[in-house]
Amino acid sequence: MTQAEVSIPSHATEHEHAHKAWKWYDYFTFNVDHKVIGIQYLVTSFVFYLIGGLMAVAMRTELATPDPDFIDPSLYNAFLTNHGTIMIFLWIVPAAIGGFGNFLVPLMIGARDMAFPKLNAIAYWLNPPAGLLLLGSFFFGGAQAGWTSYPPLSEITANVAQSMWILAIVLVGTSSILGSVNFIVTIIKMRVPSLKWDELPLFCWAILATSLLALCSTPVLAAGLTLLLFDINFGTSFFKPDEGGNVVMYQHLFWFYSHPAVYLMILPIFGIMSEVIPVHARKPIFGYKAIAYSSLAICVVGLFVWVHHMFTSGTPPWMRLFFTISTLIVAVPTGVKIFSWVATLWGGKIRFTSAMLFAVGLLAMFVLGGLSGVTLGTAPVDIHVHDTYYVVAHFHYVLFGGSVFGIYAGIYHWYPKMTGRMMNETLGRIHFVMTFIGTNLTFLPMHQLGLQGMPRRVAMYDPQFATVNQLCTIGAFVLAFSTVPFLINAIWSWSRGEKASGNPWNALTLEWTTDSPPMIENWEVLPVVTNGPYAYGMNGRSAPAEEEVAVSSR
Amino acid sequence: MKQIPVSLLTLTAGVAVTLISLWVGQNHGLLPEQASEQAPLVDGLFNVMMVIGTALFLVVEGALLYFLIVFRKREGDEEDGIPIEENLPLEAFWTAIPAIIVIGLGIYSVAVFQEMGGLSPGHTMMAHHSPKSTLVAQAPSNDSPIGGDVMPLLADAEGVEEGEAKYGIGAANQSSKPADLVVNVTGIQFAWLFNYPEENFMAGELHVPVGADVLLNLSAQDVIHSFWVPQFRLKQDAIPGERTELRFVATKPGTYPVVCTELCGSYHGGMRSQVVVHTPEEFGEWIEQNRVAQKDTNQTIASNPAAMTPSEFLEPYSQEMGITGDTIAQLHSHP
Numbered sequence: 001m002t003q004a005e006v007s008i009p010s011h012a013t014e015h016e017h018a019h020k021a022w023k024w025y026d027y028f029t030f031n032v033d034h035k036v037i038g039i040q041y042l043v044t045s046f047v048f049y050l051i052g053g054l055m056a057v058a059m060r061t062e063l064a065t066p067d068p069d070f071i072d073p074s075l076y077n078a079f080l081t082n083h084g085t086i087m088i089f090l091w092i093v094p095a096a097i098g099g100f101g102n103f104l105v106p107l108m109i110g111a112r113d114m115a116f117p118k119l120n121a122i123a124y125w126l127n128p129p130a131g132l133l134l135l136g137s138f139f140f141g142g143a144q145a146g147w148t149s150y151p152p153l154s155e156i157t158a159n160v161a162q163s164m165w166i167l168a169i170v171l172v173g174t175s176s177i178l179g180s181v182n183f184i185v186t187i188i189k190m191r192v193p194s195l196k197w198d199e200l201p202l203f204c205w206a207i208l209a210t211s212l213l214a215l216c217s218t219p220v221l222a223a224g225l226t227l228l229l230f231d232i233n234f235g236t237s238f239f240k241p242d243e244g245g246n247v248v249m250y251q252h253l254f255w256f257y258s259h260p261a262v263y264l265m266i267l268p269i270f271g272i273m274s275e276v277i278p279v280h281a282r283k284p285i286f287g288y289k290a291i292a293y294s295s296l297a298i299c300v301v302g303l304f305v306w307v308h309h310m311f312t313s314g315t316p317p318w319m320r321l322f323f324t325i326s327t328l329i330v331a332v333p334t335g336v337k338i339f340s341w342v343a344t345l346w347g348g349k350i351r352f353t354s355a356m357l358f359a360v361g362l363l364a365m366f367v368l369g370g371l372s373g374v375t376l377g378t379a380p381v382d383i384h385v386h387d388t389y390y391v392v393a394h395f396h397y398v399l400f401g402g403s404v405f406g407i408y409a410g411i412y413h414w415y416p417k418m419t420g421r422m423m424n425e426t427l428g429r430i431h432f433v434m435t436f437i438g439t440n441l442t443f444l445p446m447h448q449l450g451l452q453g454m455p456r457r458v459a460m461y462d463p464q465f466a467t468v469n470q471l472c473t474i475g476a477f478v479l480a481f482s483t484v485p486f487l488i489n490a491i492w493s494w495s496r497g498e499k500a501s502g503n504p505w506n507a508l509t510l511e512w513t514t515d516s517p518p519m520i521e522n523w524e525v526l527p528v529v530t531n532g533p534y535a536y537g538m539n540g541r542s543a544p545a546e547e548e549v550a551v552s553s554r
Numbered sequence: 555m556k557q558i559p560v561s562l563l564t565l566t567a568g569v570a571v572t573l574i575s576l577w578v579g580q581n582h583g584l585l586p587e588q589a590s591e592q593a594p595l596v597d598g599l600f601n602v603m604m605v606i607g608t609a610l611f612l613v614v615e616g617a618l619l620y621f622l623i624v625f626r627k628r629e630g631d632e633e634d635g636i637p638i639e640e641n642l643p644l645e646a647f648w649t650a651i652p653a654i655i656v657i658g659l660g661i662y663s664v665a666v667f668q669e670m671g672g673l674s675p676g677h678t679m680m681a682h683h684s685p686k687s688t689l690v691a692q693a694p695s696n697d698s699p700i701g702g703d704v705m706p707l708l709a710d711a712e713g714v715e716e717g718e719a720k721y722g723i724g725a726a727n728q729s730s731k732p733a734d735l736v737v738n739v740t741g742i743q744f745a746w747l748f749n750y751p752e753e754n755f756m757a758g759e760l761h762v763p764v765g766a767d768v769l770l771n772l773s774a775q776d777v778i779h780s781f782w783v784p785q786f787r788l789k790q791d792a793i794p795g796e797r798t799e800l801r802f803v804a805t806k807p808g809t810y811p812v813v814c815t816e817l818c819g820s821y822h823g824g825m826r827s828q829v830v831v832h833t834p835e836e837f838g839e840w841i842e843q844n845r846v847a848q849k850d851t852n853q854t855i856a857s858n859p860a861a862m863t864p865s866e867f868l869e870p871y872s873q874e875m876g877i878t879g880d881t882i883a884q885l886h887s888h889p
Binding site: 073150281287315363378387460 | 664778787788
């Protein structure tokens with residue numbers, strides 16, 4: 001390892017003189033510190049997760065009986081639209097990319113901040129207004145055309161609310177583009193000189209792939225939605241068939257972004273997995289290069305699979321077949337990642353911390369989501385199950401069993417770094433057990449519902465499906481209550497938790513070489529990379545260094 | 555990972571996984587009954603994927619559980635695990651196997667899709683030149699309650715259908731042989747209308763004879779709808795401004811649900827109808843009944859249509875065709 005003497009002086013000296021740590025009120029201001037912004041993203045998005053979750057509970061309560069007897073069907077449609085929108089655009093994407101990405105990337109690469117701190121803060125502050133627009137749209141009935149908002153339905157239903165919905169998405173889309181530029185520049189230009197590409201933590205690889213993907217695809221969504229906004233408000237007819245418009249064109253524009261959006265939601269999570277598993281299994285990650293390059297492969301192939309959302313729409317035969325094949329190919333790099341994580345466990349000394357439990361839970365459920373994804377990728381089967389509960393089951397296994405479990409794993413893992421306090425492990429285990437049971441109880445039976453004939457996005461359904469639906473509803477309540485131990489844990493530990501050392505998990509990536517929480521500008525003197533990020537059991541490391549044990553037991 | 559033991563135990567586990575997967579593939583019981591010629595084709599593909607999926611699921615979850623138990627941290631053991639970073643043969647193996655599986659599944663999907671008729675939508679144009687006189691044409695004047703409002707809308711929908719359907723599922727054998735029965739299906743918020751152009755009447759349920767080659771011309775009035783019969787394993791969106799079609803042979807007499815699967819508004823979930831698959835004789839009788847009903851109505855209309863209220867006028871239709879006053883009211887309210 002080349003030794004690089006770096007002691008770049010802090011460039012914002014006034015901060016150093018003023019204070020070493022942020023006060024609580026700094027988190028409510030336009031702050032340019034990447035750590036503050038990361039926590040702002042995480043907390044804001046968790047609030048929206050709870051709001052979106054309440055909408056899901058309302059919908060599942062409605063579906064406990066076949067008749068529309070709990071809420072008005074229009075309100076039901078507003079809930080299903082905003083549940084999807086909030087969970088994607090205001091929870092998973094901002095939490096995984098904005099939250100963990102901002103907090104961790106500079107720390108992992110030995111930088112004092114992101115490349116463009118002000119741009120970073122602007123990107124965050126686009127999110128709260130977007131959320132307020134969505135919530136405010138309920139005063140106008142709420143957008144009711146689904147998170148896909150296909151015209152003509154989106155053009156003839158709740159016009160004001162639909163326009164607010166579009167503006168909200170354009171805001172978070174802009175935020176996403178700004179964030180992506182920042183991540184790409186930061187990762188390429190701001191690594192400490194001693195950090196080589198093949199020692200870059202896999203989370204940073206994942207964020208790099210995610211950012212490239214967001215940069216390519218998000219503008220297309222913005223274009224499609226702008227055309228929709230014009231159709232609704234300014235009399236254009238891009239998507240009005242009786243005036244020469246084409247409704248299928250919207251679907252292409254929408255899915256060109258929104259399929260890659262699936263990878264925006266899962267690639268950063270894959271990155272979190274690659275960080276959490278080696279630390280708690282005390283093993284080097286298995287197949288570093290395979291995992292890094294498979295992220296890029298998913299990102300490239302992922303740009304060419306969008307029509308698999310349109311196999312029953314106005315798509316010609318060649319398109320249905322081409323996109324069947326391209327979709328199936330995505331399974332290969334995804335499988336490589338799964339197998340690599342399972343292999344990482346082999347020969348480890350696995351510690352069943354809450355973070356590890358959620359990571360393992362993710363592995364267990366993502367396998368099922370991936371396999372059902374393969375069945376959905378083939379046109380003949382998709383023609384049968386498209387827009388049914390089978391699809392709902394599939395994407396909740398991937399996005400709840402996958403992304404949400406990954407975010408929880410990340411929170412339990414990095415909470416000590418973010419707050420300087422440990423979380424309570426007992427509450428963490430209760431949280432895990434409830435979430436795991438709730439997820440499977442809610443979403444596993446949905447596979448059967450869809451295959452048997454229940455369409456999605458319905459407030460009323462054939463009574464033959466009532467029993468299975470009640471099972472799902474019970475699961476949804478378990479899931480809702482599973483957030484209670486987590487909330488108690490997170491809030492209580494923030495002020496009362498056991499103090500955390502700089503490196504409580506005895507991990508090797510650079511974010512653990514500074515204090516918990518890290519000081520402003522992260523390090524007094526920038527660290528020098530002396531070992532790989534996952535060199536467990538190597539370089540004479542058979543046991544953790546003595547002083548680290550001493551620190552953590554303080 | 556150098557010494558993967560190919561012991562008797564592994565072999566037994568392999569055989570067990572294979573047998574369980576094969577059994578699951580045939581007995582999962584997740585799919586509804588098969589009632590069209592396409593259904594067994596789709597199910598065949600699904601079952602193959604079910605076998606492979608079950609095997610992969612068992613192997614991965616099994617390995618995961620096994621590793622979690624065997625390699626758990628023991629009390630007081632603070633050491634790191636074994637430093638293995640890669641194993642090229644193993645990685646090549648688990649990249650190649652899924653790649654081969656998905657290529658195989660891809661080829662199989664293409665074959666199934668072709669056999670379903672997926673490659674030949676729009677190969678039959680004959681049907682659209684059949685007499686198009688529907689209920690519309692027989693309404694005595696534009697002043698009659700439905701003649702003025704509903705029918706021009708329906709006529710518009712058919713106007714779209716002049717061209718060739720570009721999208722959907724066509725004839726299974728890719729022949730340009732005309733279908734035995736053509737039904738024009740129109741989706742409106744929140745109902746399906748089935749127009750039998752050859753017989754000049756309209757119904758609220760789809761009736762088809764078993765074994766006949768049926769072509770559905772799908773169109774939508776207002777927003778996108780999607781026509782799905784789970785027992786047929788067939789689904790196609792009905793899109794405003796586009797012509798789509800579904801062609802199938804029903805193989806089993808019975809009554810099956812017709813479900814709208816594209817979110818189309820508040821009562822999307824209520825947009826359900828039925829397809830009744832008759833024996834040929836029953837179907838003939840059903841056609842006759844509707845013809846008679848049609849004539850009766852025509853006479854009634856001819857006598858004094860303008861003096862009737864909409865619901866009086868609709869009474870005979872609502873029984874025979876499933877079009878109710880509600881449906882018409884919705885049509886009225888729609889721009």
